[in-house]
Amino acid sequence: SQQGEEDPQALSIQEGENATMNCSYKTSINNLQWYRQNSGRGLVHLILIRSNEREKHSGRLRVTLDTSKKSSSLLITASRAADTASYFCATAGTSGTYKYIFGTGTRLKVLA
Amino acid sequence: NAGVTQTPKFRVLKTGQSMTLLCAQDMNHEYMYWYRQDPGMGLRLIHYSVGEGTTAKGEVPDGYNVSRLKKQNFLLGLESAAPSQTSVYFCASSTRVLAGVSTDTQYFGPGTRLTVL
Numbered sequence: 085s086q087q088g089e090e091d092p093q094a095l096s097i098q099e100g101e102n103a104t105m106n107c108s109y110k111t112s113i114n115n116l117q118w119y120r121q122n123s124g125r126g127l128v129h130l131i132l133i134r135s136n137e138r139e140k141h142s143g144r145l146r147v148t149l150d151t152s153k154k155s156s157s158l159l160i161t162a163s164r165a166a167d168t169a170s171y172f173c174a175t176a177g178t179s180g181t182y183k184y185i186f187g188t189g190t191r192l193k194v195l196a
Numbered sequence: 197n198a199g200v201t202q203t204p205k206f207r208v209l210k211t212g213q214s215m216t217l218l219c220a221q222d223m224n225h226e227y228m229y230w231y232r233q234d235p236g237m238g239l240r241l242i243h244y245s246v247g248e249g250t251t252a253k254g255e256v257p258d259g260y261n262v263s264r265l266k267k268q269n270f271l272l273g274l275e276s277a278a279p280s281q282t283s284v285y286f287c288a289s290s291t292r293v294l295a296g297v298s299t300d301t302q303y304f305g306p307g308t309r310l311t312v313l
Contacts, residue, residue: 115300119302119304125307126286126306126307127239129303172238185241186231186239188238
């Protein structure tokens with residue numbers, strides 16, 4: 085079964101607005117990662133947050149992690165049309181961090 | 197560096213046929229993975245390998261076999277294809293330490309779109 089569930093499933097915003105998507109997971113994790121997938125392409129790694137971290141930034145990306153609620157959020161600020169893609173969270177369990185479980189993804193559409 | 201490459205990009209099979217998908221990486225990564233992606237399901241792990249000569253089952257291994265005879269290659273085999281195996285298959289690789297820094301980033305190939313009729 086899927087470890088991560090993203091919310092919302094789809095999101096449509098105007099260019100310049102912020103986009104927030106959430107990920108919930110079921111079991112204890114070592115780290116959580118966010119990936120982007122453009123249509124018809126492979127996934128590209130965006131950011132990783134470890135279980136002992138609460139917030140991380142990378143450019144226009146901000147990720148938070150709440151291990152007590154087993155949830156994470158990805159914020160994309162000042163969105164651009166080029167941000168249009170699907171976004172997935174992936175979790176690595178505590179028993180072996182080389183095995184990842186992906187969520188179902190959020191489809192983001194940024195309108196110019 | 198080519199990164200992670202997958203062969204072929206597209207394939208159409210008839211039920212019962214067999215085929216092998218090839219994944220190659222030139223980053224000297226220890227770990228390699230095969231996923232399938234179906235609409236609305238995200239990615240599901242089929243098999244993975246933590247080193248040359250080792251393989252392990254993932255979430256959905258039935259109907260697939262894998263081999264990792266060389267560190268840079270990870271092969272996914274379908275012995276008798278079924279329509280339920282129609283999907284997009286992604287290979288990925290990762291390493292634990294990069295330039296002295298711990299990392300768990302996975303690098304993905306472009307995918308193979310497989311249709312089983």
